[in-house]
Amino acid sequence: MVNEKKGVSRRDFMKTTGIATGTLIGGGIIGGLVGYNVNRDKGTTNTTGNQKGNNSSGQTADHPVNVGLKFFSTMTAFNVLSQATERIFPEDDIGPGAIGLGVPYFIDNQLAGAYGMNAKEYMQGPFADGATTQGYQSRLTRAEIFTQGIAKLDEEARTRYQMGFAELEPEQMDEILTAFQKGEVEMLAVTSDFFFKLLRQATLEGAYADPIYSGNQNMEGWKMKGFPGHQMSYIAQIENEEFQKIEPQSISSMTH
Amino acid sequence: MATTLDKVDVVTVGVGWLGGIIGAECSKAGLKVRGLERGAKRGTEDFFMAHDEFRYAIRYELFQNLSKETITFRNTRKMNALPMRMMGSFLLGEGLGGAGTHWNGHNWRFLPYDFQIKSMTDEKYGANKLGSDYQLQDWGVTYDELEPYFTKFEYTAGISGEDNNPFWGKRSKPFPTPPMKKTPILQRFEKAATNLGYHPFMMPSANLSESYTNPDGSTIAACQYCGFCERFGCEYGAKSSAEITVIPTALETGNYDIRFHSNVVEVLKQGDKVTGVRFIDTVTGEEFIQPAEIVVLTSYVLNNAKLLMVSNIGEQYNPDTGRGTLGRNYCYQILPSATGFFDEQFNTFMGAGALGMTIDDYNGDSFDHSNLDFIHGASLTITQTGQRPIQFNPVPPDTPAWGAEFKKASIHYYTRTLNIGGQGASMPHKENFMSLDPNYKDAYGVPLLQITYNFTEQDRNLHKYLSEKTAEIMKEMGAKTVVAANPLTDYDIVPYQTTHNTGGTVMGNDPAISVVNPWLQHWDAENLFVVGAGNFAHNGGYNPTGTAGALAYRCAEGIINYSKTGGSLV
Numbered sequence: 001m002v003n004e005k006k007g008v009s010r011r012d013f014m015k016t017t018g019i020a021t022g023t024l025i026g027g028g029i030i031g032g033l034v035g036y037n038v039n040r041d042k043g044t045t046n047t048t049g050n051q052k053g054n055n056s057s058g059q060t061a062d063h064p065v066n067v068g069l070k071f072f073s074t075m076t077a078f079n080v081l082s083q084a085t086e087r088i089f090p091e092d093d094i095g096p097g098a099i100g101l102g103v104p105y106f107i108d109n110q111l112a113g114a115y116g117m118n119a120k121e122y123m124q125g126p127f128a129d130g131a132t133t134q135g136y137q138s139r140l141t142r143a144e145i146f147t148q149g150i151a152k153l154d155e156e157a158r159t160r161y162q163m164g165f166a167e168l169e170p171e172q173m174d175e176i177l178t179a180f181q182k183g184e185v186e187m188l189a190v191t192s193d194f195f196f197k198l199l200r201q202a203t204l205e206g207a208y209a210d211p212i213y214s215g216n217q218n219m220e221g222w223k224m225k226g227f228p229g230h231q232m233s234y235i236a237q238i239e240n241e242e243f244q245k246i247e248p249q250s251i252s253s254m255t256h
Numbered sequence: 257m258a259t260t261l262d263k264v265d266v267v268t269v270g271v272g273w274l275g276g277i278i279g280a281e282c283s284k285a286g287l288k289v290r291g292l293e294r295g296a297k298r299g300t301e302d303f304f305m306a307h308d309e310f311r312y313a314i315r316y317e318l319f320q321n322l323s324k325e326t327i328t329f330r331n332t333r334k335m336n337a338l339p340m341r342m343m344g345s346f347l348l349g350e351g352l353g354g355a356g357t358h359w360n361g362h363n364w365r366f367l368p369y370d371f372q373i374k375s376m377t378d379e380k381y382g383a384n385k386l387g388s389d390y391q392l393q394d395w396g397v398t399y400d401e402l403e404p405y406f407t408k409f410e411y412t413a414g415i416s417g418e419d420n421n422p423f424w425g426k427r428s429k430p431f432p433t434p435p436m437k438k439t440p441i442l443q444r445f446e447k448a449a450t451n452l453g454y455h456p457f458m459m460p461s462a463n464l465s466e467s468y469t470n471p472d473g474s475t476i477a478a479c480q481y482c483g484f485c486e487r488f489g490c491e492y493g494a495k496s497s498a499e500i501t502v503i504p505t506a507l508e509t510g511n512y513d514i515r516f517h518s519n520v521v522e523v524l525k526q527g528d529k530v531t532g533v534r535f536i537d538t539v540t541g542e543e544f545i546q547p548a549e550i551v552v553l554t555s556y557v558l559n560n561a562k563l564l565m566v567s568n569i570g571e572q573y574n575p576d577t578g579r580g581t582l583g584r585n586y587c588y589q590i591l592p593s594a595t596g597f598f599d600e601q602f603n604t605f606m607g608a609g610a611l612g613m614t615i616d617d618y619n620g621d622s623f624d625h626s627n628l629d630f631i632h633g634a635s636l637t638i639t640q641t642g643q644r645p646i647q648f649n650p651v652p653p654d655t656p657a658w659g660a661e662f663k664k665a666s667i668h669y670y671t672r673t674l675n676i677g678g679q680g681a682s683m684p685h686k687e688n689f690m691s692l693d694p695n696y697k698d699a700y701g702v703p704l705l706q707i708t709y710n711f712t713e714q715d716r717n718l719h720k721y722l723s724e725k726t727a728e729i730m731k732e733m734g735a736k737t738v739v740a741a742n743p744l745t746d747y748d749i750v751p752y753q754t755t756h757n758t759g760g761t762v763m764g765n766d767p768a769i770s771v772v773n774p775w776l777q778h779w780d781a782e783n784l785f786v787v788g789a790g791n792f793a794h795n796g797g798y799n800p801t802g803t804a805g806a807l808a809y810r811c812a813e814g815i816i817n818y819s820k821t822g823g824s825l826v
Contacts, residue, residue, distance in 0.1 A: 132750075208309070
């Protein structure tokens with residue numbers, strides 16, 4: 001019964017996340033399947049059939065060589081991140097979800113840099129627990145919080161369902177994410193609700209930041225939202241009563 | 257071993273609007289002025305990549321690096337103050353132009369009532385309207401005395417506006433440039449407010465409606481309504497700020513220079529005068545002493561107070577005894593608001609920082625407070641500043657904060673949500689103050705400033721009453737769902753609220769309750785001037801910059817007079 005359900009859920013999961021076929025390596029879904037691929041000729045995001053050209057190292061023939069992991073070191077952890085962000089911002093009939101937008105790679109990038117290292121935050125001790133009104137008081141950097149939080153999501157999945165987080169039913173993932181959101185999961189030197197806040201915020205950032213940061217693939221996040229990105233001027237349109245649909249433009253247009 | 261530099265007539269600590277104004281006026285009068293700026297040089301040409309919400313608004317490109325310096329915070333004296341480790345409630349500036357580079361450009365004159373709030377409130381409502389815990393006091397200067405300086409600042413900045421607000425003080429001259437465009441969103445507010453019997457008018461804006469050359473010869477360009485103002489610098493040079501106005505004016509005199517990466521850590525005092533400042537070059541780590549005839553603190557509110565504290569100039573305020581003035585009357589801004597969810601779509605992504613319409617029917621003492629449990633009020637404004645997608649994810653009540661429903665609703669309502677917000681006055685309370693933190697230090701070994709602050713009964717009552725009023729306007733605007741702001745609880749330093757911190761170096765006629773006299777001259781050192789919103793004895797129902805700018809112009813006149821005569825200016 002359990003196995004049967006698992007089989008179904010695997011297929012449903014592939015369907016709901018827009019990932020076709022089950023090329024699995026070490027229990028994780030390979031990097032090429034997280035929907036980052038971009039068909040540049042057609043200018044559309046490929047969130048489905050990129051199984052073509054998979055090789056044993058998990059690369060796809062059309063996988064851009066400048067995309068890879070800079071922070072996470074296992075696909076297991078990266079897949080947990082990917083699925084968690086997809087639950088926060090799922091694909092639907094409006095358009096792609098977090099995975100299709102490249103959010104997991106965006107977050108990986110961010111964690112590898114100044115954001116992950118808390119380069120612009122005050123990190124001098126002594127550290128003490130404060131009131132919620134006093135904000136972030138953890139001795140941990142965001143990178144350390146994500147590492148712990150992602151491992152904890154997986155651990156919680158194995159405790160509750162004897163499966164990795166990335167293999168759970170969407171509702172099961174939601175249940176665990178909700179427990180994190182409510183601060184119910186024990187973490188070290190940080191609360192699970194704080195980790196969830198970071199994760200949620202980072203997901204929205206990846207969905208809507210300029211594509212130069214490797215999320216918001218093909219500006220699909222902006223297209224869904226009706227935000228035109230970088231435009232020089234609205235002086236000619238701002239007095240219009242009608243809603244203005246404007247083709248979005250990235251800030252990268254300023255450099256070439 | 258500190259290197260001592262050649263003496264200058266005037267040194268300013270910080271080069272934003274206030275340091276720029278002091279620099280321009282004093283150097284035009286022939287004084288040799290040096291500005292010490294802890295951040296880097298920057299200007300319009302550095303903002304061509306500014307249409308990047310993530311870099312500028314989310315990752316705080318233009319703001320103070322908290323790893324070097326922050327503040328500590330607690331709600332009450334019973335709590336352990338802890339560092340503000342991440343930027344949140346307010347966004348501290350750094351670099352040439354200071355926070356005036358990334359302001360929205362709302363430019364106001366505080367009301368005549370503000371400057372005489374103690375005497376006018378007592379006269380009308382009796383001496384104990386709020387109770388003795390509230391430290392109301394007059395500012396030592398009246399609106400009429402300040403009027404020429406308001407005008408001077410507005411003509412320097414080229415402010416766009418219209419003089420048809422029946423509740424503000426008399427203006428000696430019209431606005432230098434006409435108001436900005438009255439967009440469909442603004443028109444909707446205007447109609448609703450008029451229907452309800454209020455008096456809407458175009459908000460005075462430092463994003464200019466047309467190109468303008470100011471009396472000093474600086475040109476400010478016309479705003480393009482691109483929607484990237486607050487938290488950004490303007491790539492058009494269309495948002496009036498110090499680096500395109502008063503700073504070039506000062507530099508042209510030949511009497512002014514700026515030393516960048518110069519972080520002042522102490523004001524040096526001998527006897528009853530200051531002799532200069534000690535600063536650290538943040539690039540080389542070298543220490544310097546800059547001797548000066550006159551020292552002017554023109555950095556942000558918080559840093560001005562901190563510098564006086566670490567330099568042992570003036571007496572620290574003590575909430576137990578009520579003695580001491582430094583750090584006293586720290587105030588913030590109370591932000592009543594209402595959000596409206598509409599069926600129709602608006603061009604909410606277009607806009608300008610100070611594109612808005614306002615009513616003052618509930619500001620100052622425009623309305624009778626006899627039967628109300630608070631004084632003062634707020635300007636109530638609809639702005640069309642340009643909503644950006646990371647920061648703006650509005651959802652109606654009871655929508656989950658993430659997941660499928662959240663995604664759908666936040667995308668749907670991104671262009672169907674409007675907000676009316678108030679800039680509410682904040683009254684000084686004996687338990688709200690600034691001091692030096694005993695535990696935490698900045699990157700230069702200097703103690704951090706500590707803020708003890710919570711919302712008061714006055715704040716909560718004002719907020720509730722005016723949030724209801726804004727909700728009525730929003731309903732009249734035709735919103736399908738109207739949500740008034742939640743009642744205020746405890747002040748929380750995490751979510752962004754406003755960078756309108758005030759007080760701590762208050763001005764006044766009585767040295768027992770003020771740090772500087774009405775010319776902003778320090779009571780304990782006649783050649784030390786302290787300028788900014790720190791001089792505000794309370795915070796009014798408007799954004800602070802216009803009033804701080806006027807005070808700086810008046811202070812510059814005082815400094816020039818002092819340089820000739822010496823002695824106390826009062």
